[in-house]
Amino acid sequence: DIQMTQSPSSVSASVGDRVTITCRASQGISSWLAWYQQKPGKAPKLLIYAASSLQSGVPSRFSGSGSGTDFTLTISSLQPEDFATYYCQQANSFWTFGQGTKVEIK
């Protein structure tokens, strides 16, 4: 099974900060990676697919990069509505999610 490891597990940041979350796959997955945002009590929301393609309707402050085993999600200027938990997901072989990164208010 492919394991996904996210870091950090949590990050404290202020509105306007740049935030970067990393995700590492236990084996190469090409660009078969997606990022989701989840707010408390809600279902996850798709942000990015194919490692770097922005889902329709998602603000351009979100961006993704990487290929193979190492990936990043960047929020260029954190907004109040961005405080949430973020998950990476590999879709190369079935589905596996990272353990999540909680973005908290500093």
Place this chain on the structure above:
Amino acid sequence: QVQLVQSGAEVKKPGASVKVSCKASGYTFTGYYMHWVRQAPGQGLEWMGWINPNSGGTNYAQKFQGRVTMTRDTSISTAYMELSRLRSDDTAVYYCAREGRYCTNGVCYYIADYWGQGTLVTVSS
């Protein structure tokens, strides 16, 4: 618009079974695989498996093999997930998620683009 509406919360005793439904609307139900993902309280997301609503074919995560059954009723555009021999650590929110197809640079990716609202299953004696 695409909607996935799940059945309500359940409370079950250890050893019992639970069946959660997911009613789809706003798209052709048989045209997209449906996945099930669960989330224990305060924990991350765990993939359980998928069903092909067109053929009824399924693929389950190894962890749930022998305990999970995914079915569908195409006449009412509804997918079901049944989990048997429940344990306390099966307490979780269970989500259905549609597998959308997104193509870029000549490659198509299959990812969860729409999710149900979640169904809380509590296992307690």
